[in-house]
Amino acid sequence: MTNDLADRVLGGELRALSRTLTMLERGNPEAGGVMKRLDPQTGRSYTVGITGPPGVGKSTLVDRLAEHLRSQGLTVGILAVDPTSPFTGGALLGDRIRMQRHYLDDGVFIRSVATRGQSGGLPRIVKSMVRALDAAGKDVILVETVGVGQTELGIMGVADSVVVAMTPESGDSIQTLKAGVMEIADLYVINKADRDGANQLAGAVTAMLQMADLSGGWNPQVLLTQAYANVGISELWDGIGAHRDFLTDTGGLQARRSERRRSEFLETVQEELHRRLIKRLGEDTKLHTLLENIEGKSAEPYGEAMRLLDDDVDLARVVSGGC
Ligand SMILES: Nc1nc2c(ncn2[C@@H]2O[C@H](COP(=O)(O)OP(=O)(O)OP(=O)(O)O)[C@@H](O)[C@H]2O)c(=O)[nH]1
Ligand SMILES: [Mg+2]
Numbered sequence: 001m002t003n004d005l006a007d008r009v010l011g012g013e014l015r016a017l018s019r020t021l022t023m024l025e026r027g028n029p030e031a032g033g034v035m036k037r038l039d040p041q042t043g044r045s046y047t048v049g050i051t052g053p054p055g056v057g058k059s060t061l062v063d064r065l066a067e068h069l070r071s072q073g074l075t076v077g078i079l080a081v082d083p084t085s086p087f088t089g090g091a092l093l094g095d096r097i098r099m100q101r102h103y104l105d106d107g108v109f110i111r112s113v114a115t116r117g118q119s120g121g122l123p124r125i126v127k128s129m130v131r132a133l134d135a136a137g138k139d140v141i142l143v144e145t146v147g148v149g150q151t152e153l154g155i156m157g158v159a160d161s162v163v164v165a166m167t168p169e170s171g172d173s174i175q176t177l178k179a180g181v182m183e184i185a186d187l188y189v190i191n192k193a194d195r196d197g198a199n200q201l202a203g204a205v206t207a208m209l210q211m212a213d214l215s216g217g218w219n220p221q222v223l224l225t226q227a228y229a230n231v232g233i234s235e236l237w238d239g240i241g242a243h244r245d246f247l248t249d250t251g252g253l254q255a256r257r258s259e260r261r262r263s264e265f266l267e268t269v270q271e272e273l274h275r276r277l278i279k280r281l282g283e284d285t286k287l288h289t290l291l292e293n294i295e296g297k298s299a300e301p302y303g304e305a306m307r308l309l310d311d312d313v314d315l316a317r318v319v320s321g322g323c
Helices: 002-010 014-026 031-041 058-071 090-104 125-135 149-157 172-178 198-211 233-250 252-281 285-295 301-310 312-319
Strands: 046-052 076-082 108-114 140-146 161-166 187-190 221-224
Touching (some): 002 014, 014 031, 014 125, 031 125, 058 076, 076 125, 108 125, 161 233, 187 233, 221 233, 233 252
Parallel strands (some): 046 140, 046 161, 076 140, 187 221
16 A cells, blocks of 8 residues: 555655655554655655744745746745644634645645744655655756754754745844744745835845854845745756755755755654653553652652663563554
8 A cells, every 4th residue: 555655756756745744644554654655756856944933934935936946947845834723723824825826737735834832943754745746757846944053953954945035024034034044044035125124224234244154154145025026036046956956966955855865764753652651641651650659759750760761571562562
């Protein structure tokens, strides 16, 4: 069954791809079999992360980029990571409406990913989803994430190139820079360049970059766009291309991708361990009693945690319960 599904994904069948992403999202154990078969066929896509504060125009940029890529005959996968709950997804609805003109185009695959209240950052499943889109033959994968400061850092672990979008109109932008986004941006986009202050903001960002130590080699570009009017989009794609060439020439691309695979594995182990432990709490009377003792002060939390982890038999029992 999983082989059949994987083959359909590899054949570019969108429904099979959609189903695979749902399996990943739900932690379906059969997803492992599918991903194993897809993995050898990955590595051909290029992944671009677009991040920045709420409302700066990320979805509009993604939409316009998709349009530009399609005009060049490239296929596009879009993952829109939505921080709102799946039940109140206002932003989600906005994205859907904005991008719906692509729904008639088989060359654009759009998927929203709810963060389901995970604390900050990007759901780790996004890394696996990107690999599935890659195997399905998407030439370019665009990942939109909203965030300010620390919550954006996760995009680094997913994208080959990271675009940080800002606007001249609010204090958010400078806030974003201060929150340490300097380290993650490969390209800066000042969107809504039709508004006052765009050039000043571009100047401020450029000045900050000049002061920063960029001995790593790549000099992040600062670009002005008017996404809603389709201005600056091809220049943005050219800028991404320049970063891609830089990464390819310096071996940085391979390094980023290897690191991404490593962290996908480690994060999955960590999250699954946690999930299975929580599940066991509801089922395992011994563990349940231990917790009651810890709560009632007849057992000590730190020492018991270490003992549980050191006692391989116990740990194996806790985590091997399947799902
Ligand atoms: N003036 C102006 N407005 C723009 C521009 N680009 C996008 N917008 C508008 O900005 C608003 C927000 O755009 P979105 O693309 O939804 O922004 P976003 O960053 O995806 O928003 P969230 O996903 O909710 O964080 C929309 O009303 C867009 O039409 C632009 O270049 N200039
Ligand atoms: Mg958006």
